[in-house]
Amino acid sequence: MYEIFEHTADVGIRARAGDLNGLFADAAKGLFSLILANPDSVRPVQETHIRIDGDQYDDLLFDWLAELLYRFDTDHLLPAEFEVRIDAAGLDATARGEQLDRSRHQLDREVKAITYHGLDVRRDADQWVAEVIVDI
Amino acid sequence: MTKQGYHGPLERIDECIWRIPKSYKPGMNVEGRIFADDRLIEQIRADQAPEQVANVACLPGIQVASLAMPDIHWGYGFCIGGVCATDPAEGGVVSPGGVGYDINCGVRLVRTNLVHDDVRDRIKGLMDSLYRKIPAGVGEGGPFVFAGKEMRRLLAEGSRFLKAQGLATESDLEHTEAGGRLADADPEQVSGKAMQRGADQCGTLGSGNHFLEVQVVDEIHDPDAARVMGLAEGGICVMIHSGSRGLGYQVCDDALRMLRGAPCRYGISLPDRQLACAPLESPEGEKYLGGMRAAANYAWANRQLLMWQTRDAFAEFFGKPWESLQMNLVYDVAHNIAKMEQHDVGGRTKTVCVHRKGATRAFPPGHRELPDRYRAIGQPVIIPGDMGRASWILVGQPGSMEQTFGTTCHGAGRVLSRTAAVQQAKGRRIDQELAQQGVIARARSWKGLAEEQPQAYKDVSLVVTVVHRAGLARKVARLRPIGVVKG
Numbered sequence: 001m002y003e004i005f006e007h008t009a010d011v012g013i014r015a016r017a018g019d020l021n022g023l024f025a026d027a028a029k030g031l032f033s034l035i036l037a038n039p040d041s042v043r044p045v046q047e048t049h050i051r052i053d054g055d056q057y058d059d060l061l062f063d064w065l066a067e068l069l070y071r072f073d074t075d076h077l078l079p080a081e082f083e084v085r086i087d088a089a090g091l092d093a094t095a096r097g098e099q100l101d102r103s104r105h106q107l108d109r110e111v112k113a114i115t116y117h118g119l120d121v122r123r124d125a126d127q128w129v130a131e132v133i134v135d136i
Numbered sequence: 137m138t139k140q141g142y143h144g145p146l147e148r149i150d151e152c153i154w155r156i157p158k159s160y161k162p163g164m165n166v167e168g169r170i171f172a173d174d175r176l177i178e179q180i181r182a183d184q185a186p187e188q189v190a191n192v193a194c195l196p197g198i199q200v201a202s203l204a205m206p207d208i209h210w211g212y213g214f215c216i217g218g219v220c221a222t223d224p225a226e227g228g229v230v231s232p233g234g235v236g237y238d239i240n241c242g243v244r245l246v247r248t249n250l251v252h253d254d255v256r257d258r259i260k261g262l263m264d265s266l267y268r269k270i271p272a273g274v275g276e277g278g279p280f281v282f283a284g285k286e287m288r289r290l291l292a293e294g295s296r297f298l299k300a301q302g303l304a305t306e307s308d309l310e311h312t313e314a315g316g317r318l319a320d321a322d323p324e325q326v327s328g329k330a331m332q333r334g335a336d337q338c339g340t341l342g343s344g345n346h347f348l349e350v351q352v353v354d355e356i357h358d359p360d361a362a363r364v365m366g367l368a369e370g371g372i373c374v375m376i377h378s379g380s381r382g383l384g385y386q387v388c389d390d391a392l393r394m395l396r397g398a399p400c401r402y403g404i405s406l407p408d409r410q411l412a413c414a415p416l417e418s419p420e421g422e423k424y425l426g427g428m429r430a431a432a433n434y435a436w437a438n439r440q441l442l443m444w445q446t447r448d449a450f451a452e453f454f455g456k457p458w459e460s461l462q463m464n465l466v467y468d469v470a471h472n473i474a475k476m477e478q479h480d481v482g483g484r485t486k487t488v489c490v491h492r493k494g495a496t497r498a499f500p501p502g503h504r505e506l507p508d509r510y511r512a513i514g515q516p517v518i519i520p521g522d523m524g525r526a527s528w529i530l531v532g533q534p535g536s537m538e539q540t541f542g543t544t545c546h547g548a549g550r551v552l553s554r555t556a557a558v559q560q561a562k563g564r565r566i567d568q569e570l571a572q573q574g575v576i577a578r579a580r581s582w583k584g585l586a587e588e589q590p591q592a593y594k595d596v597s598l599v600v601t602v603v604h605r606a607g608l609a610r611k612v613a614r615l616r617p618i619g620v621v622k623g
Contacts (some may be wrong), residue, residue, distance in 0.1 A: 006553035008210040078227040107274035117212030117410040
C-alpha cells in the first residue's frame with residue numbers, strides 16, 4: 001500500500017509492505033498515481049524488464065523510480081503492475097502496462113524528478129517503509 | 137516527514153532583513169539572512185525553509201551569508217528562493233541542489249502594440265488558438281525535434297543556434313539574459329538519456345507551475361523605465377514561464393548520481409543529502425557545470441521557441457505579421473541557475489559561483505552585462521505572480537550588488553502545499569472562478585489548475601514590496617492576467 005503526503009512545493013510518497021519486493025512495487029504504484037488521474041485504466045498488455053545494480057536500498061529505490069520515470073518520458077510507457085525481485089546485488093523487475101493513449105489515460109501531473117530529500121527505506125517493526133519526495 | 141514550523145532564531149537586522157546567527161548550528165560557515173517583512177516572516181516560519189537556509193550556510197567556500205528572498209518556501213536541500221555564492225579559491229563548491237531539477241527555469245515577457253480594447257471581446261478565441269498552438273501538458277512533445285549534431289549545437293549555442301534556423305532575431309538574443317547562451321557549455325556532459333528526454337520537448341510548456349499568460353499592464357510605477365521597455369498602461373503582453381524540460385531534469389538527476397560519493401571524497405560533511413556538491417575546481421564540479429550550462433542553453437531555446445509559436449498564433453489570429461504587432465521581447469530571465477560572476481566581497485573583486493534557486497538576477501543601471509537599451513534603467517526583472525492576481529516588472533538596483541550578489545526574488549512563493557490546494561478545490565471549478573475574475577483559463581488537467589489556484593500562493597505584491605524597500609529591485613509596472621494556458 002502507499003499514501004501521498006504533503007510537502008510545500010512538491011509531493012511525497014510513503015509506501016508500506018511486508019517485504020522489500022512489495023515495498024518497491026507499491027512505491028512505483030504511488031509514483032504513477034501522481035502522474036495519472038485514472039491509474040485503473042492502464043491495461044497490463046506490454047511487458048518491460050528493468051535491472052538496476054546496487055546494494056543500498058535508498059539508492060536502489062531512487063534509481064528504480066527514476067528509471068520508470070525516464071521510460072515514461074521517452075517511450076510513453078505507463079506501467080501498472082510490478083514484479084520486483086531484490087537480491088544482494090540489486091534489483092530485477094518486470095513492469096506490465098501499456099503505451100500512453102490520451103483518449104483513455106488522463107494525465108494529471110508532470111513529475112520532474114525523484115529527489116534525495118528525506119529519502120528513506122527502513123524496517124519498522126514487522127513491515128518495510130519507504131519515503132520519497134518527488135519534484136513537481 | 138510532515139510539515140513542521142521552524143523554531144530556531146530569527147533576529148531582526150532592519151525593516152526588511154532577518155538573521156539566523158552563525159551560532160545556531162555547528163558547521164555554519166556564515167550567517168543566514170532572510171529578506172521579509174513582519175507579515176511574510178510569519179508565513180516563512182511555518183515550514184522548514186529557514187532550517188534549509190542554515191543548512192546551506194554549511195557549504196564550503198560560501199561567501200558573506202546564505203541568503204533567502206521574501207518568496208522562500210520549503211524545497212528539497214536548498215529552499216526555493218535561496219541565493220548562495222561560493223569562491224573557488226576558498227574551496228567553494230557547486231551544488232546541483234542549488235540550481236534545482238528544472239535548470240534555467242525562467243520567465244520572458246513579450247510586449248505588443250495591442251491594447252486591452254483590441255482583445256477584450258475576443259479573448260476566448262485568442263486563448264483557444266494559443267491553447268491549440270502551444271504544446272503543453274505532461275510528456276507532451278512539440279513540432280520541433282533535435283537529435284545528434286543539431287542537438288549538440290543547440291546545447292552549445294542556445295538561442296543563438298535558433299537564429300541560424302530563422303527562429304530567433306538578433307534583437308531577441310540581445311534581450312535575453314546572457315544573450316541566450318552560456319559559454320563553456322559542454323554537450324558531452326549531457327547523457328544520451330537526457331538528450332532523448334529532450335528530443336521533442338524544446339518549444340513545449342510542460343506542466344506544474346509553468347504557464348503562458350496574456351496580460352494587461354494595469355499600473356505603471358516608473359514611467360521612464362516602462363517607456364524604455366515599451367510598456368504602457370492598457371497594453372497587452374505575453375508572459376512565458378518554462379524551463380529545460382525533461383532534458384534538464386535528467387542532467388540534474390545524472391549529476392546527483394555522479395556526486396553520490398563526492399562529499400565524502402572531498403571531506404565535506406553535509407546536513408542534508410540533497411545538498412550533494414563538489415568543489416568548483418574538481419573534475420566532478422567541472423562536469424556538472426558543463427552539463428548544467430548546456431541544459432541552461434536548452435531552456436533559453438525552449439522559451440524562444442515558445443515565444444516564436446506565440447507570435448505565430450497572434451499573427452494568425454489578428455491576421456497581421458508579428459512584426460506589425462510589434463511583438464518584441466522585453467527580456468528573458470533565468471531563476472534556477474548557477475553562474476560565475478564578479479562581485480565585490482569585503483572590498484575585493486572576486487569571481488564567485490552564484491547559485492540562484494528560485495531567485496532572479498537583478499543587475500543595476502550601468503552594469504556591463506546589460507544590453508545598451510537597458511544600461512541606464514537597470515536590468516528588467518520579471519516576477520510572475522499567481523494566475524488570478526498580478527505579475528510585476530521590476531528593474532535591478534545598486535542594493536542588489538551590495539547585499540545579494542545582484543539578486544532579487546522570483547515569484548509569489550507557495551503558502552499551500554499541492555495536496556492542501558487540491559483538498560481546498562474539491563467541488564469547485566477553478567476555471568469558472570477565474571472567469572468571474574476576468575481570467576480565461578485553458579488547462580489540460582483539473583488537478584493542475586487546482587494546485588496552482590491563486591489561494592495556493594502568497595500575494596506577490598507583498599513580496600515585491602519587500603525587495604523594492606530593501607533596494608534590490610524597483611517597481612516598474614504591474615500586469616494583470618486576462619488569459620492563461622496551463623499544462
